[in-house]
Amino acid sequence: MRIHKTSTKLLASAKAVITLFLSLPGEDRIRNIVRRVGGLSEDHVRACMEMTIERFANRHRSLQQTFRAHFHQLEAQLGAASAGFLATPLAGFSDQRKLLLGAFFTKEYSIQSAALFNPSVVVHPDQRQLASGELRFVMSLRATGEGHISSIVFQTGVLDRKGTIRLDEPTGYFTRLQKNDAAVYSKSFIRERAEGNAVLDLLPDSFTAKEAVEILTADRQDPSKKGSIERIEEILDTNYELEDSAGISFNEKVIFPSSEAEKTGMEDVRFVKFETEGRARYYGTYTAYDGKQIRTQLIETEDFGSFRIRTLSGAAIADKGMALFPEKVNGKYVMISRQGGENIYIMFSENLYRWEEFQVLMKPTYDWELLQLGNCGSPVRTGKGWLLLTHGVGTVRTYVISAILLDLKDPSRIIGRLDHPLIEADERERDGYVPNVVYTCGILPHGDTLMIPYAVSDSATGFITLSLKELLSQLLKS
DSSP states (O other): OOEEEEEEEEEOOTTOEEEEEOOOSOHHHHHHHHHHHHTSOHHHHHHHHHHHHHHHTTTSSSHHHHHHHHHHHHHHHHHHHHGGGSSSOGGGSOHHHHHHHHHHTEEEEETTSSEEEEEEEEEOSOOOSOOTTEEEEEEEEEEEOGGGOEEEEEEEEEEETTOOEEEOOOOSOOEEOOBOTTOEEEHHHHHHHSTTOTTGGGSOSEEEHHHHHHHHHTTTTOHHHHHHHHHHHHHHHHSEEBOOOTTSOGGGEEEOOOSGGGTTEEEEEEEEEEEETTEEEEEEEEEEEOSSOEEEEEEEESSSSSOEEEEOBSTTOOSSOOEEOSSOBTTBEEEEEEETTTEEEEEEESSTTBOOOEEEEEOOOSGGGSSEEEEOSOOEEOSSSEEEEEEEEOGGGOEEEEEEEEOSSOTTSEEEEOSSOSEEOOTTTSOSSSSSOEEOSOOEEETTEEEEEEEETTTEEEEEEEEHHHHHHHHHHO
């Protein structure tokens, strides 16, 4: 089987920076900074702002808008009562002084300073203005920066039928997509995720997260209600929307952790284009990590312009590596997963957000997978069966990629399995952030060409192309 490792590479760049609010410990320290900024002359304020804009405007879009948002975040943090310590309250600050204070509470964060890896890939929602035989795609990648915080970034490109890959040029900017605080929830939405919650009657039929928290605050100290209130607050924090980003280039967008459950990482998203009843949307399962525990979350989007984040629940949601099939099978959603850290499982459910039943699909057999097995993204439908890439871990924690074929009507049945790795790190790829690893979260078929973007030792992303027909032939011979 001919496998072509292309010369195309995506490398991490420390220049990929976003702006974040600078959180500082201690109210006294914050007050001191506000007092110092309040004591500056207007001329000094203006000069400092001009210098700051000159130094950073070419690194971020809408920088003044960011400073203003961070000023308001600080204002809300201090609260109206706390602002009284100033001779001139925050509300009395000039617009330039407010912007300057927002600038002092802004920091840059390099989202790729550690690594850029673990790609998934799907067909781009916009296939206009392409030459004959070309397919536009969108990749997601895991970007990891200071403190090992992982976020999600995107890269678009074009694949032709000969396997030639052309990546779109980046704009040079990176924009964090903000949480939409105006998103409205219904009482039924909460009830589906917190059945039998004792305080739901305190809420109106519809509300924003902020409104719900304000309503429930008065009862928070009641021991009989505290647990129920905290559960509702958790649901509102982890099920959220991002502000519309249709006007931002795909390659600029950064989905950075926005909830407590994922504050130290949104890891290894596996996007799939899901089609049902003539309607297509994209789902991306990912691992949310708060520094202590993991949970599986789901990103939903129809066009990569608006995104919704939802939690998954049930007895089968207990480990990493969930990957959704691109369509229902026998009327049910189907998911590939890993349970217990070493076997591949398959799960079926009538409810996209709740997964209770799971069964073993595949156990380690060959020496290159004896330590651990897992999936490498969602399977793709072929005329011969569901093609699923797998990863295996062998001696010295060496990761390789292989493949299996599942029956189209009964995907719990393996009808083909390679007895050797499909992809493994060559001598040029063994060294990196995590040595001896090749890994992917998705594949893209285009005619007889199969494109596999893959992580190289968790440090960069390479691309492989091969013949789908040849791979299926080998799988069916096994």
